[in-house]
Amino acid sequence: xxxxxxxxxxxxxxxxxxxxxxxxxxxxxxxxxxxxxxxxxxxxxxxxxxxxxxxxxxxxxxxxxxxxxxxxxxxxxxxxxxxxxxxxxxxxxxxxxxxxxxxxxxxxxxxxxxxxxxxxxxxxxxxxxxxxxxxxxxxxxxxxxxxxxxxxxxxxxxxxxxxxxxxxxxxxxxxxxxxxxxxxxxxxxxxxxxxxxxxxxxxxxxxxxxxxxxxxxxxxxxxxxxxxxxxxxxxxxxxxxxxxxxxxxxxxxxxxxxxxxxxxxxxxxxxxxxxxxxxxxxxxxxxxxxxxxxxxxxxxxxxxxxxxxxxxxxxxxxxxxxxxxxxxxxxxxxxxxxxxxxxxxxxxxxxxxxxxxxxxxxxxxxxxxxxxxxxxxxxxxxxxxxxxxxxxxxxxxxxxxxxxxxxxxxxxxxxxxxxxxxxxxxxxxxxxxxxxxxxxxxxxxxxxxxxxxxxxxxxxxxxxxxxxxxxxxxxxxxxxxxx
Amino acid sequence: xxxxxxxxxxxxxxxxxxxxxxxxxxxxxxxxxxxxxxxxxxxxxxxxxxxxxxxxxxxxxxxxxxxxxxxxxxxxxxxxxxxxxxxxxxxxxxxxxxxxxxxxxxxxxxxxxxxxxxxxxxxxxxxxxxxxxxxxxxxxxxxxxxxxxxxxxxxxxxxxxxxxxxxxxxxxxxxxxxxxxxxxxxxxxxxxxxxxxxxxxxxxxxxxxxxxxxxxxxxxxxxxxxxxxxxxxxxxxxxxxxxxxxxxxxxx
Ligand SMILES: Nc1ncnc2c1ncn2[C@@H]1O[C@H](COP(=O)(O)OP(=O)(O)OP(=O)(O)O)[C@@H](O)[C@H]1O
Ligand SMILES: [Mg+2]
Numbered sequence: 001x002x003x004x005x006x007x008x009x010x011x012x013x014x015x016x017x018x019x020x021x022x023x024x025x026x027x028x029x030x031x032x033x034x035x036x037x038x039x040x041x042x043x044x045x046x047x048x049x050x051x052x053x054x055x056x057x058x059x060x061x062x063x064x065x066x067x068x069x070x071x072x073x074x075x076x077x078x079x080x081x082x083x084x085x086x087x088x089x090x091x092x093x094x095x096x097x098x099x100x101x102x103x104x105x106x107x108x109x110x111x112x113x114x115x116x117x118x119x120x121x122x123x124x125x126x127x128x129x130x131x132x133x134x135x136x137x138x139x140x141x142x143x144x145x146x147x148x149x150x151x152x153x154x155x156x157x158x159x160x161x162x163x164x165x166x167x168x169x170x171x172x173x174x175x176x177x178x179x180x181x182x183x184x185x186x187x188x189x190x191x192x193x194x195x196x197x198x199x200x201x202x203x204x205x206x207x208x209x210x211x212x213x214x215x216x217x218x219x220x221x222x223x224x225x226x227x228x229x230x231x232x233x234x235x236x237x238x239x240x241x242x243x244x245x246x247x248x249x250x251x252x253x254x255x256x257x258x259x260x261x262x263x264x265x266x267x268x269x270x271x272x273x274x275x276x277x278x279x280x281x282x283x284x285x286x287x288x289x290x291x292x293x294x295x296x297x298x299x300x301x302x303x304x305x306x307x308x309x310x311x312x313x314x315x316x317x318x319x320x321x322x323x324x325x326x327x328x329x330x331x332x333x334x335x336x337x338x339x340x341x342x343x344x345x346x347x348x349x350x351x352x353x354x355x356x357x358x359x360x361x362x363x364x365x366x367x368x369x370x371x372x373x374x375x376x377x378x379x380x381x382x383x384x385x386x387x388x389x390x391x392x393x394x395x396x397x398x399x400x401x402x403x404x405x406x407x408x409x410x411x412x413x414x415x416x417x418x419x420x421x422x423x424x425x426x427x428x429x430x431x432x433x434x435x436x437x438x439x440x441x442x443x444x445x446x447x448x449x450x451x452x453x454x455x456x457x458x459x460x461x462x463x464x465x466x467x468x469x470x471x472x473x474x475x476x477x478x479x480x481x482x483x
Numbered sequence: 484x485x486x487x488x489x490x491x492x493x494x495x496x497x498x499x500x501x502x503x504x505x506x507x508x509x510x511x512x513x514x515x516x517x518x519x520x521x522x523x524x525x526x527x528x529x530x531x532x533x534x535x536x537x538x539x540x541x542x543x544x545x546x547x548x549x550x551x552x553x554x555x556x557x558x559x560x561x562x563x564x565x566x567x568x569x570x571x572x573x574x575x576x577x578x579x580x581x582x583x584x585x586x587x588x589x590x591x592x593x594x595x596x597x598x599x600x601x602x603x604x605x606x607x608x609x610x611x612x613x614x615x616x617x618x619x620x621x622x623x624x625x626x627x628x629x630x631x632x633x634x635x636x637x638x639x640x641x642x643x644x645x646x647x648x649x650x651x652x653x654x655x656x657x658x659x660x661x662x663x664x665x666x667x668x669x670x671x672x673x674x675x676x677x678x679x680x681x682x683x684x685x686x687x688x689x690x691x692x693x694x695x696x697x698x699x700x701x702x703x704x705x706x707x708x709x710x711x712x713x714x715x716x717x718x719x720x721x722x723x724x725x726x727x728x729x730x731x732x733x734x735x
Contacts, residue, residue: 429571435570437554456575
């Protein structure tokens with residue numbers, strides 16, 4: 001990015017309104033409003049799915065009908081009317097894309113506005129990008145290079161077509177259809193998402209990156225991601241998203257499943273910046289996500305890193321099931337809430353195997369009248385001899401009207417386990433701000449600096465180029481929160 | 484350069500500065516001494532623009548501008564620097580990143596482009612050497628876990644990086660060992676030109692052996708009650724403040 005581009009972004013950012021609030025005009029294929037068995041059949045037919053997948057969806061739908069929306073999270077919001085939502089929207093596929101030149105220029109323009117360099121630069125920096133626009137992948141690059149290594153990186157629908165045996169084996173194996181209300185909903189109506197398979201012993205040579213974007217008015221967004229790292233494989237996966245400004249609430253209920261076999265490692269990083277609503281809390285995305293990984297084999301490792309700045313309501317607990325002996329789970333999180341935003345986020349670390357280890361570092365930043373909660377479960381099963389967990393939950397308050405809450409749950413059934421929990425709450429002090437101001441640093445920038453300092457040991461876990469975006473995002477999302 | 488006229492300021496309804504006058508010209512070094520609680524740090528804070536203090540009277544002219552009209556960051560941009568009596572810790576923010584941000588913000592205020600990384604590193608090295616600040620400290624979080632003396636040295640390092648027109652040093656000498664004192668003083672002397680000025684708040688004549696002031700003022704009860712040359716500092720060291728306070732009380 002050139003200097004003047006960067007300046008422009010900063011300038012746009014300083015105008016205060018959500019800068020990613022624009023709408024792309026693309027013809028869509030829409031499902032009828034509302035959710036019935038027919039909707040599920042429509043989606044499945046639209047996607048030309050095999051019988052088994054339709055049955056799988058229908059099973060989820062029938063269970064979902066009997067389930068209730070959970071209300072244990074520390075958030076309050078008008079419950080979405082699930083019959084008011086359009087469950088499927090896809091940009092009309094004009095033709096198959098062989099290169100980016102063939103992609104709808106409207107779509108490319110959108111990404112340009114976002115400052116997402118989906119072009120040669122990105123190629124040179126070694127990132128393969130699988131863009132999910134609304135619900136259907138419209139461009140995939142680097143397939144060849146990855147293909148030579150046997151790596152599969154494609155849209156979920158393509159995987160269903162080309163690798164049905166893999167999808168069938170693993171889909172729902174980590175997050176069962178009926179795990180919770182939203183995973184059931186997602187299982188019934190998921191439109192598309194990403195699929196990734198790294199074969200035995202292969203180290204994926206580049207970060208795999210997906211940009212999600214909600215683009216149709218009043219469209220629910222139900223992504224499904226499945227990542228499988230076979231024995232001894234390694235992959236670093238990036239997910240980032242921003243959304244256009246809306247008046248109505250938009251529901252987002254994604255499911256992400258990760259499987260790490262023996263000696264495999266998966267690093268999953270997210271920057272989440274859905275539209276948070278305006279200052280009064282109107283509009284904004286409801287983000288109810290189920291993310292879970294299983295360290296299925298010995299010595300495997302799954303690491304979640306997330307920077308959450310967007311959404312009106314967030315409900316999200318990326319978790320690890322540590323089944324293999326000596327397996328490792330990590331969760332590094334920064335959650336920022338401003339204005340009227342509400343976030344209830346954290347993780348679950350389920351220790352089943354021997355000598356399993358988990359680390360949780362959660363940094364919550366609350367400003368405005370927002371509410372920010374950490375909710376974490378560390379569970380040590382009977383057989384998890386020598387399991388260890390370390391949790392650190394720090395909260396930073398900006399102003400006096402926001403709230404920070406911590407709900408750590410520990411269930412330990414093995415005496416040899418060691419579980420440590422540390423928590424702190426602090427405020428951005430007048431002293432710190434004045435000190436920065438005296439050095440010529442404007443208040444918004446000073447808050448950005450202080451907050452980034454506060455989050456340092458989480459941000460350090462993000463891949464380099466992601467970290468730069470994320471840092472900027474932290475600054476932007478807290479603009480005007482003091483004074 | 485700086486002209487303070489009848490400055491009155493209060494905090495929490497308590498009047499601390501009670502009509503203070505002071506004029507500083509380019510190329511000058513002014514020392515301000517005075518008993519604890521007399522208002523020295525208050526003066527420094529008010530000049531730097533700390534919001535908790537309410538200015539209730541008087542005016543301050545800085546380089547032809549109404550200083551009191553400017554925000555703290557604008558004052559910094561205009562070339563005013565305060566070395567804090569109690570420097571603040573900012574966890575997780577590296578000293579280098581902090582000063583780089585500051586340097587570029589001040590440059591932006593002055594309509595200059597950001598410093599190229601290469602130029603910045605050169606400046607950094609040079610100024611680090613000036614105050615003999617170790618590379619380790621430069622990479623650590625701003626003031627976090629620094630010893631008292633290290634914090635003070637870091638203030639002078641930042642001042643050197645920002646190269647202000649007016650540097651106000653609030654008890655930078657307190658807590659310094661003899662070597663550090665010499666280093667800090669050398670730093671100031673190196674930075675001194677005929678175009679900039681320094682106001683040095685101190686309790687000890689010792690610092691003034693190194694940084695030789697053109698004027699020494701005694702601040703008492705929110706006012707400057709006596710002004711002299713560097714010999715006044717020696718006299719104060721010997722006799723304390725009582726005689727000046729008595730003298731002042733007689734005239735009121
Ligand atoms: N927040 C406050 N509320 C009330 N009084 C205050 C406050 N801050 C400072 N003061 C008072 O203002 C007076 C001047 O304080 P100041 O820090 O300016 O003194 P000083 O001359 O710098 O003293 P020292 O030599 O000890 O540093 C003191 O009596 C102090 O108690
Ligand atoms: Mg003082």
